[in-house]
Every structure is written in C-alpha cells, then in structure tokens.
Amino acid sequence: MADNITIEALFAPGCESRDATLLMIDKVTDSQGTTVALKETTISSIQEATQARFLGSPSVRVDGRDVEIESEGKTDYGFG
Numbered sequence: 001m002a003d004n005i006t007i008e009a010l011f012a013p014g015c016e017s018r019d020a021t022l023l024m025i026d027k028v029t030d031s032q033g034t035t036v037a038l039k040e041t042t043i044s045s046i047q048e049a050t051q052a053r054f055l056g057s058p059s060v061r062v063d064g065r066d067v068e069i070e071s072e073g074k075t076d077y078g079f080g
Contacts, residue, residue: 006037012057021058
C-alpha cells in the first residue's frame with residue numbers, strides 16, 4: 001500500500017453508518033501503517049450530491065476511487 005493516501009468519506013446528514021464507517025477506516029489504515037489524509041464531507045443537497053458524484057451514504061473513496069467497484073460509471077447521484 002502507498003505511504004500516503006487520501007480517503008474521502010461522504011455522508012448524508014444523520015447517516016447511521018457514519019461512526020462505523022469512520023471506525024473501519026481507522027482500523028484498516030492503522031493496521032497498514034499508512035499515512036492517511038481523511039476528508040469527511042456531509043452532503044446536504046442534491047446540488048452538492050451531483051457536484052461530489054455522491055451515489056449514497058456512506059460513500060468512501062481512496063485516492064479518488066470509490067471502494068465499491070460497482071459504482072464506476074454510475075451517474076444516478078442523489079441525496080436523501
């Protein structure tokens with residue numbers, strides 16, 4: 001794994017999976033001994049969802065790529 005990575009965690013307001021997602025990110029990165037820049041973003045409108053290419057909450061990206069491989073090519077961005 002790379003020495004420095006950027007992880008983006010995107011959430012809708014009140015996402016019930018937020019804490020578990022952030023804990024999972026911490027556990028994975030700690031076990032790898034990697035330096036991580038974590039950016040947490042709350043998506044609060046359909047405009048923000050479209051701009052961020054937000055497919056659902058939670059969404060996690062590593063160096064700009066969604067961790068869910070099935071998401072590639074999707075454009076049904078949404079909020080709510």
